[in-house]
Amino acid sequence: xxxxxxxxxxxxxxxxxxxxxxxxxxxxxxxxxxxxxxxxxxxxxxxxxxxxxxxxxxxxxxxxxxxxxxxxxxxxxxxxxxxxxxxxxxxxxxxxxxxxxxxxxxxxxxxxxxxxxxxxxxxxxxxxxxxxxxxxxxxxxxxxxxxxxxxxxxxxxxxxxxxxxxxxxxxxxxxxxxxxxxxxxxxxxxxxxxxxxxxxxxxxxxxxx
Ligand code: C5P
Numbered sequence: 001x002x003x004x005x006x007x008x009x010x011x012x013x014x015x016x017x018x019x020x021x022x023x024x025x026x027x028x029x030x031x032x033x034x035x036x037x038x039x040x041x042x043x044x045x046x047x048x049x050x051x052x053x054x055x056x057x058x059x060x061x062x063x064x065x066x067x068x069x070x071x072x073x074x075x076x077x078x079x080x081x082x083x084x085x086x087x088x089x090x091x092x093x094x095x096x097x098x099x100x101x102x103x104x105x106x107x108x109x110x111x112x113x114x115x116x117x118x119x120x121x122x123x124x125x126x127x128x129x130x131x132x133x134x135x136x137x138x139x140x141x142x143x144x145x146x147x148x149x150x151x152x153x154x155x156x157x158x159x160x161x162x163x164x165x166x167x168x169x170x171x172x173x174x175x176x177x178x179x180x181x182x183x184x185x186x187x188x189x190x191x192x193x194x195x196x197x198x199x200x201x202x203x204x205x206x207x208x209x
Contacts, residue, residue, distance in 0.1 A: 187200060
């Protein structure tokens with residue numbers, strides 16, 4: 001691989017997005033949130049629109065920028081809408097389909113043309129198996145629900161249940177079950193601040209780059 005790819009995988013609300021965005025800014029690499037692809041598929045499916053058709057017809061675009069991934073649908077930035085938890089649940093359902101995943105992985109790979117920080121569930125296991133460095137960031141489900149609650153301010157119990165259900169669906173799907181890559185550096189962020197996780201990742205990155 002000529003370009004450098006840093007993968008950051010982990011479960012819902014593990015802090016992987018904020019950590020990936022920050023690493024992308026520090027290194028000047030573009031940031032790719034691969035979950036946004038499954039979220040866009042779920043979002044469009046609810047409107048009876050086929051994702052790959054929309055891409056082909058140039059109605060849907062993904063922009064990989066430093067510290068930001070943007071999703072544009074029919075000239076409108078839908079990135080913020082896609083981050084909502086109800087879209088996460090739709091995404092987790094569509095992500096179970098193995099034939100769809102195969103096409104999605106090829107599509108995700110094709111978007112990365114520059115040095116990038118790529119975050120998701122299978123960035124290190126499938127999308128970029130030969131990534132320069134791989135991280136897997138985890139945290140206790142209750143801590144993850146609390147972090148999400150502080151962002152969304154909806155019911156803590158509902159968030160915890162939604163997170164547990166998504167963990168279950170992602171880990172138990174028949175094909176492409178969600179697992180850390182064997183060669184990933186595993187970080188349990190339960191008792192760590194975001195800054196501590198970033199610093200730890202940067203210490204590893206500096207040794208490799
Ligand atoms: O990371 P995020 O929470 O945005 O992902 C939404 C859903 O998309 C996940 O629950 C998972 O089912 C799916 N996903 C995936 N593989 C990825 C990224 C996300 O299966 N690389």
